[in-house]
Amino acid sequence: MHHLIPLLVAVPLLGAGLLVAGGRRLPRPAAETVACAVSGGTAALALVLLLNSSPPMVEWVGGWRPVDGFSVGIVVLGDGPGLGMAALASLLTLAALVYSWHYFDEPPRRHAGSFPALMLLFQAGMCGFAIAGDLFNAFVYFELMSVVAYALTGYRIDEPRAVQGALTFAVVNSLGAYALLMGIGLLYGRTGELAMTRIGRALDAHGAPDALVLAAFVLVLTGLLVKSAAVPFHFWLPDAHAVAPTPVCMLLSGVMVELGVYGVWRVYGTVFAGPGGVPAPDAQRALLVLGALTAAVGAVMCWYQRHIKRLLAYSTVAHTGLFLVGIGVLKPEADDGTALYVLGHAGVKAALFALAGILLDRYGSLDEHVLHGRARALKGVAAMFALAALGLAGLPPFGTALGKAVTEEAVGGPFTALYVAVSAVTAGAVLRVAARVFLGLGPKPRESAAYETTGSGERPETRQRLTRVPDTMTAVPAVLLAAAVAAGAAPGFAGVVADAVNTAGSGGVRVAVHWTRAGVLLGLLSALLATGLAALAVTRPALLSAPDRALPLRRLQSGHVGDYVAWLLVGAAVLGALALPGVLGG
Amino acid sequence: MNRRMRLCLVALGGAGLAALFTAAFLRLPAFGGDRHPYGDRAVRAALHRHTANTIASVNFDLRAFDTLGETSILFASVLGCVVLLRQARDEHRARPEPADVAPPVRRYALLVLPVAVLTGLYVVAHGQLSPGGGFQGGVVTATALHLLYLGADYHALERVRPLGAYEAGDALAVSAYVVTGLAAVLAGTAFLANTLLPYGTFNTLSSGGTVPLLNAAVGMEVACAVVVLLARFLDQAVEIEEDSGK
Numbered sequence: 001m002h003h004l005i006p007l008l009v010a011v012p013l014l015g016a017g018l019l020v021a022g023g024r025r026l027p028r029p030a031a032e033t034v035a036c037a038v039s040g041g042t043a044a045l046a047l048v049l050l051l052n053s054s055p056p057m058v059e060w061v062g063g064w065r066p067v068d069g070f071s072v073g074i075v076v077l078g079d080g081p082g083l084g085m086a087a088l089a090s091l092l093t094l095a096a097l098v099y100s101w102h103y104f105d106e107p108p109r110r111h112a113g114s115f116p117a118l119m120l121l122f123q124a125g126m127c128g129f130a131i132a133g134d135l136f137n138a139f140v141y142f143e144l145m146s147v148v149a150y151a152l153t154g155y156r157i158d159e160p161r162a163v164q165g166a167l168t169f170a171v172v173n174s175l176g177a178y179a180l181l182m183g184i185g186l187l188y189g190r191t192g193e194l195a196m197t198r199i200g201r202a203l204d205a206h207g208a209p210d211a212l213v214l215a216a217f218v219l220v221l222t223g224l225l226v227k228s229a230a231v232p233f234h235f236w237l238p239d240a241h242a243v244a245p246t247p248v249c250m251l252l253s254g255v256m257v258e259l260g261v262y263g264v265w266r267v268y269g270t271v272f273a274g275p276g277g278v279p280a281p282d283a284q285r286a287l288l289v290l291g292a293l294t295a296a297v298g299a300v301m302c303w304y305q306r307h308i309k310r311l312l313a314y315s316t317v318a319h320t321g322l323f324l325v326g327i328g329v330l331k332p333e334a335d336d337g338t339a340l341y342v343l344g345h346a347g348v349k350a351a352l353f354a355l356a357g358i359l360l361d362r363y364g365s366l367d368e369h370v371l372h373g374r375a376r377a378l379k380g381v382a383a384m385f386a387l388a389a390l391g392l393a394g395l396p397p398f399g400t401a402l403g404k405a406v407t408e409e410a411v412g413g414p415f416t417a418l419y420v421a422v423s424a425v426t427a428g429a430v431l432r433v434a435a436r437v438f439l440g441l442g443p444k445p446r447e448s449a450a451y452e453t454t455g456s457g458e459r460p461e462t463r464q465r466l467t468r469v470p471d472t473m474t475a476v477p478a479v480l481l482a483a484a485v486a487a488g489a490a491p492g493f494a495g496v497v498a499d500a501v502n503t504a505g506s507g508g509v510r511v512a513v514h515w516t517r518a519g520v521l522l523g524l525l526s527a528l529l530a531t532g533l534a535a536l537a538v539t540r541p542a543l544l545s546a547p548d549r550a551l552p553l554r555r556l557q558s559g560h561v562g563d564y565v566a567w568l569l570v571g572a573a574v575l576g577a578l579a580l581p582g583v584l585g586g
Numbered sequence: 587m588n589r590r591m592r593l594c595l596v597a598l599g600g601a602g603l604a605a606l607f608t609a610a611f612l613r614l615p616a617f618g619g620d621r622h623p624y625g626d627r628a629v630r631a632a633l634h635r636h637t638a639n640t641i642a643s644v645n646f647d648l649r650a651f652d653t654l655g656e657t658s659i660l661f662a663s664v665l666g667c668v669v670l671l672r673q674a675r676d677e678h679r680a681r682p683e684p685a686d687v688a689p690p691v692r693r694y695a696l697l698v699l700p701v702a703v704l705t706g707l708y709v710v711a712h713g714q715l716s717p718g719g720g721f722q723g724g725v726v727t728a729t730a731l732h733l734l735y736l737g738a739d740y741h742a743l744e745r746v747r748p749l750g751a752y753e754a755g756d757a758l759a760v761s762a763y764v765v766t767g768l769a770a771v772l773a774g775t776a777f778l779a780n781t782l783l784p785y786g787t788f789n790t791l792s793s794g795g796t797v798p799l800l801n802a803a804v805g806m807e808v809a810c811a812v813v814v815l816l817a818r819f820l821d822q823a824v825e826i827e828e829d830s831g832k
Contacts, residue, residue, distance in 0.1 A: 003771055003774075003775070003776055003777065006651065006767075006776075006777035006778070007768075007771065007772075007777065009654070009655075010654075010764050010767055010768060010777060012588035013654070013658055013760065013764050014761055014764040014765070014768070016661075016665075016757075017661070017757045017760040017761035017764065018757070018761055019757075020661075020665060020753065020754075020757035021753075021757035021758050021761065023751075024750055024754070033708070059776060059777075060776060061650070061651040061776060061777055061778055062647065062648065062649075062650055062651065062776055062777070062778045062779050062780060063770075063775050063776040063779035063780075063781065064631075064648060070623075070627060071625045071646055071649045072624070072628050072649075073649065074630045074649055074651045074652060077653075111668060111669070111672075114665060114668060115669075117665060118662070118665060118666070118669065121658060121662045121665070124658065125658075125662075128655060129827070136649075136652060137649075137651060137652055137655070140652050140655035140656060141655050143655075143659055144655055144658050144662060146660050146661050147659055147663055147666065148662045148666065150666065151662070151663075151665070151666025151669055151670060154670050155669060155670075156677050157670055157672065157674050158674050158676075163670075175811070182830075186610055186614070189614045189615060190613075190614070190615070191625075192621075192622070192623030193623070194624075210613050211606070211609030211610050211612070211613055211616065212609075212610045214606065214609075214610070215607060215609065215610030218606060224593075229596070244657075278621065313623045320813075328730050423648050435713055442754075456829065553588070558668070560587070560592075562592055563587045563592055563595075565596075566587075566592050566595035566596045566598070566599065567595065567599075569595070569596055569598075569599025569600050569602075569603060570595050570598055570599035570602075571599070571625045572599060572602070572603055573598065573599045573600075573601075573602025573603055573606075574602075576603070576606050577602065578601060
């Protein structure tokens, strides 16, 4: 069975290769069918492997098993979290491919296979990163995933904003990747090893941490945090997510950003958690400060958007902040909760992007103000949008609610309040959009002279504006929402997830995960607060939409790549400062 | 954010990072030491598999899974370029006029062209024996073809460069790499395991098991990829023009 793990990468790669080779001959429906079959097959393989991942599997690619504890080869991991992320990425790729069935205006001439092929390459990159047990191998698939994401983001080349967003995305993420590579270089220089567990053990054997370990920690984390869009590395995300084609947004927000968080969890746990790594209080400080900042900035910025995709993008930033706090407290319960939260969030967020895509293709706009009351006819879409918003808030029995509740109990104190507030504000913003766009509630917002990204100039991604929403475009968000509910409601599912996470990390400490009264009440509170905020915003627009107070924060999102690079440098230096005390003390 | 503020931030972050780097590099092992934990193991493994060039052994045997990722990155970049550099709605194609080439340039380019192509193929073919290999040789071969652009003109280049074939070749080479890996799985061993073919006689062209096959696949992939990549950029520079009416 373990020999099949690398196929999670090989199968989509082969699919992409054949699609490009035959893409000139294949008619479009055939190319799309092949892509769906390949990504679906990979998803099925990931699920089968997942079911067999207890006890965790390990595979040495090329058969280079260790001799006397040393190997020259590459190890891939077949444990719950790795295979789980691979399965999530594969299932979302399938969902995005089904959603984009016959979707795009014009595929590049004589290249009907190129969009599905890029999606398959994206899937291969994400799966490869998820199962990597070797740090350099993780970097290679991290790069594959990034390169494809840049191309997919800029897919609509006729839109200047798409090209600009893709360029920003590419510059900032490439710098992050260089940082990651330099960090790997430092670790290799010290230990002569590339497999994560071996690096960790070699660092421990070397003794107390020094400046080299700190620098490696900072550089590796910078790369991963750029991908997971933590403040102040986050600026690329709203610019890219707002302009990428909708199916791509589903993948970027649903799983790629979360893979960055997963990478931080994996790398800290296996490489830096030992006595030779970065002491726990320092890693905790770094992750908690950045996580809380990310959550707060994401939530505030989310509230002030009127471009619906940008609003959703900022809500992703806010939730990544919560995930970082979750893994940052370094408690097994919080890890379990975060894993469930990520699963639920993937379903809810991908569904929200899919529904926003329907608005764009039907009405040719993504501006909350312009769309005011225009989507009254789309009853089903409206219901799903509101339901997804409540899922984002953490209304039981969504998977987000269970994950959030478990994490809230583990983090405790002010962080619990942060979780409630951030999920209420982001969900409130989405509910506000739902109330205005689908129900036409409240006065039509007045136009202000201030420049902002409104989302009214967006062009539909389909050949012409849709008159009737295709079934695939409504079925996909429905299934995603159902899956998000199932993640929380299916009996025993949470226990299985927690078990898998604890087996792979947390030093083998096992904790039980289930609904508690306090958790349900906190979930209901978030949902209630979100509804209240949305109601207030719709009925008294002047009260909560005074943009002046957040203006300095909004100005930072300038769209200038140089600014983003400057912030990246500052962020890396801050990360170093936050983790410094432990190294000095050692 | 104005320029001054940005420079301040860069200086601040840069100074912090520079301090961190300096402190870290002082702790790195000194240059030229005699401790090479991975190198020693890799050389032993390469000799065991009859691969004379240890680098090729690392690339196509020990860490062939990394190379699969790297090849795919090139493949994905080329595909991304094909998609992003397609003709936009407000662009049209114009046939480029042939330009005059100075006779010495023309003579030199046409003379060197076959030598350069042959050198590239040689570098690919001997990847498992001597420095070089698929990545390097592929680039040499692909750029050699472009001597035609320098020595003759764009039309001449286009005649030896049916883009469709090169795009298909790029994709098929990646597929061939994957299929070689899958063959090992079908045989019941690990993905990309170099156990299917005999290792041959040390230091001959056919030594190293699957190393020459994977090396050739990468050579073909890189050559095709570079041709397609350059073609797309040349297209933008030479053929595609923005509509002047807008």
